[in-house]
Every structure is written in C-alpha cells, then in structure tokens.
C-alpha cells in the first residue's frame with residue numbers, strides 16, 4: 001500500500017469538521033451538486049456530497065464504501081460529456097474552502113480541489129508568475145492538470161501536467177498520500193495523464209513561470225477568406241517559434257448580446273493566441289514573431305476585429321472568447337498531422353462559407369514545440385507529437401437539431417480521418433462514443449497496474465477515462 005505522507009499544507013484539512021450530508025434526488029443540495037458547465041448530459045447519481053475539505057472527502061469515501069456505492073468526482077462539469085453514467089454512484093463535488101497559495105520564492109502554487117484557473121491566475125499574477133492554464137478561467141485547475149492540459153504557453157513550456165510537483169490525494173481506503181518525484185513516484189507518474197480513477201485529489205502543487213507580459217489577441221475575418229487563410233496558417237505553423245501559440249477556428253457566432261454587434265449571426269474565421277514576453281527587452285522580438293504570421297494575412301484581407309496587444313498575463317484568459325456561462329454542447333476531437341490544402345478544401349465544403357453548418361467552432365489548435373518533447377520526470381501523458389488538435393464544438397438549442405449537429409460533426413471527422421494520428425488529448429475528449437487513445441498499450445497496462453494497487457475494489461472505476469480501453 002502507498003506510504004501515508006503528511007500533507008504539505010494543512011489548509012485543505014479543516015479542524016472544525018462536520019461530516020458532509022449526502023443528498024438524494026429531490027433533497028436540498030442535490031441539484032446544486034450536479035450543476036455542470038455542460039448543461040446537456042443528464043446525470044443521476046444516487047447521492048451527492050459537497051466536499052469542502054480533505055476531511056469531507058475522506059468522510060465521503062467511507063460513506064460510499066460502507067454502502068457499496070462507486071464514487072465519482074466533479075469540479076465544474078466541463079468534461080461531463082465524457083463521463084460514464086453515474087446511476088447508483090456517490091458524486092463528490094469538490095469546492096474546498098482553502099484558497100490558492102503562491103510561494104513567490106519557490107515559484108509554486110498550491111491549488112486546492114475546486115479551484116478554477118481564474119482563481120490560480122488571480123493569485124499568481126501579482127507576483128509576475130504564470131501557470132500553464134488553458135483558454136478559459138472557468139475550467140477546474142485540477143481536472144485540467146490531471147488530464148494533461150494544453151495551454152497557450154504549452155509550445156514553450158510543455159504539457160501542463162509536466163509542471164506538477166506534487167499531488168495530494170485521498171485513496172480508496174480513505175488514507176491521504178502526497179505523491180511526488182520522491183514519494184510514491186509510480187503513483188505520481190500515473191496520476192499525471194493516466195486517465196483518472198485513483199482517488200479524490202485534494203491539492204496539486206505546480207511550478208509557475210516568470211512572465212512580464214503576453215502579446216495576445218484575436219484577429220477575425222469573414223469566413224469567405226478561410227480558403228486562403230487556413231493553408232497559409234498551416235504552412236506558417238510548420239516552422240513557428242515556440243514562444244507563439246495560436247488557434248485557428250471557423251466560428252458560427254449567434255446573434256446574442258455579449259458578442260460584438262458586427263460579429264453577431266456571422267460565420268467568421270479567427271486566429272487567436274499569444275506570444276510570451278518574459279521581460280521588457282523582448283517586447284520587440286515578440287511583436288516581430290506575431291507579425292510574421294499576422295502582417296501578411298492582414299494585408300491580404302481586412303479583418304473585422306483585430307485586438308492583439310502586449311498586456312498583463314491574466315488577460316490571456318479572455319483571448320479565446322470562451323463562453324463564460326454554462327451552456328449545452330457536444331464536441332468531437334482527435335489529434336492530426338499532415339493536414340494540407342486539399343483537406344482544407346474538403347473540410348470547408350462541409351463547414352465553411354456556403355455550407356449549412358451550424359457548428360459553433362471548428363478548430364485547429366497549434367501543437368509542436370515543447371508539447372512534442374518528452375519531459376525527463378513527466379507522467380503517463382507528458383507529450384504529443386501531433387501537429388494540431390482538431391476540435392469541434394456544437395452548442396445545442398439553436399436553429400440546428402442535435403441530430404443535424406451530430407451529422408455535420410461526423411462529416412467533418414470523416415473529411416480529416418486520413419490525418420487522424422489515432423490519438424487524442426485527454427482534456428479535449430467530450431464524448432464516450434468517439435474513439436480516444438492517450439498512449440501506447442504498454443503505458444496503459446502500467447497505469448492499470450498502479451490503479452489496481454491503489455483502488456483494488458474499483459471504488460473509483462466510474463472516473464476512469466475510456467481512452468485505451
């Protein structure tokens with residue numbers, strides 16, 4: 001059994017502890033506990049608990065064990081589309097009272113269960129430090145880190161899970177261990193991208209990076225320019241320096257308040273991202289890096305919106321214009337390499353100008369750089385050699401039916417299937433139906449044997465990703 005380690009931080013424990021109350025459907029607290037960012041999937045766990053401390057998490061594990069219920073965990077429900085059915089389960093919602101703590105000397109952040117990236121960024125920015133967060137501040141930091149995490153800083157610094165220095169977790173026997181490179185290194189390895197199902201993570205410590213500013217923004221054109229812009233972006237991406245990271249999307253923007261009036265109800269093509277600026281002396285170099293991509297595109301087609309600027313790093317959470325409020329959606333994803341102009345033509349015929357596509361976003365997220373490099377002390381998922389993450393998101397509830405959205409999504413998948421690497425990035429998997437594969441079979445078997453050691457009865461089996469299964 002894993003060795004019990006003292007918690008590095010006592011903040012995730014509470015001294016004045018009252019065991020949390022489990023709620024059944026219809027009882028107070030149940031609806032709040034299952035509330036998720038993705039409003040579409042319907043989950044019906046038998047009981048729910050809100051864990052506000054490590055002691056709550058331990059009590060929840062004991063409660064479930066005594067009643068023979070499997071345990072699942074939710075922080076924000078951004079990934080609910082990839083969740084297994086939770087009938088009969090105890091769902092633990094993590095909302096710890098502890099706050100994110102930054103040690104500016106060690107350049108680390110301790111992130112309690114329940115914290116979002118907005119919480120981490122707010123704590124790190126005053127110290128001139130950044131975390132390898134994703135595009136949205138509403139995403140849970142722990143759920144993202146456990147699945148790998150692809151950041152706009154990733155091409156320079158690698159997959160976000162590689163920045164983890166320790167993970168404190170409550171296991172199936174309700175013991176608490178802190179896994180790190182020097183304490184249960186095997187569990188530490190498996191926890192980082194291994195697919196979940198090891199226990200309830202109470203706290204993660206990550207390394208932070210010094211950052212002066214970021215050059216960030218979004219440039220948007222009418223989608224009639226997509227056939228010209230996408231191949232040029234793909235070509236540029238082949239040799240782009242690691243300091244810059246971008247996303248290219250074809251967006252169908254709804255006519256809703258909150259979206260700039262000139263974009264409402266329009267299909268557009270958007271390039272957004274960031275160039276990191278570690279110190280003031282690198283501002284000019286960063287502008288040149290961004291200009292190499294954007295200047296020729298701006299010259300050939302007038303953008304509708306163009307917001308790039310050197311700003312405080314916390315502004316990066318707004319660049320991608322992710323929806324701030326929960327909504328119902330479906331998604332698809334796989335990792336691609338070798339996409340060429342003919343593929344773009346075929347894809348645009350399905351989802352571009354003149355098509356009847358109502359997909360909210362069809363995206364190529366630029367990978368490469370440090371994302372492709374193995375980390376000396378990395379976890380089960382520490383890199384991907386794919387050139388791009390291909391992502392599709394379709395909001396449900398607009399003019400298109402769910403069936404129509406699924407059909408267009410399937411057609412887009414088919415158009416790029418010959419560029420599918422056969423692998424997926426765990427954070428972007430939005431469904432239990434689509435194929436998902438994180439690593440090779442040897443790695444999968446090694447992860448499974450560690451999972452069996454710490455959870456021999458399968459208490460957390462509903463949390464295990466379907467990838468590699």
Ligand SMILES: Cc1cc2nc3c(=O)[nH]c(=O)nc-3n(C[C@H](O)[C@H](O)[C@H](O)COP(=O)(O)OP(=O)(O)OC[C@H]3O[C@@H](n4cnc5c(N)ncnc54)[C@H](O)[C@@H]3O)c2cc1C
Pocket residue numbers: 037072073074075076077078079080094113114133134135136138139140141142143144146147148149150151152196199200201202322323427428463
């Ligand atoms: C708008 C939006 C933008 C996004 N941008 C990016 C991006 O830029 N880069 C990227 O890589 N991904 C991105 N994602 C994907 C996101 O990182 C994943 O959906 C992530 O898994 C969400 O984690 P969560 O905790 O918020 O969600 P949840 O659905 O609550 O949890 C996700 C998974 O983590 C597990 N989990 C959560 N907390 C714990 C815990 N304390 N202990 C054990 N297991 C736990 C859950 O059981 C579940 O399996 C984005 C998603 C959305 C919706």
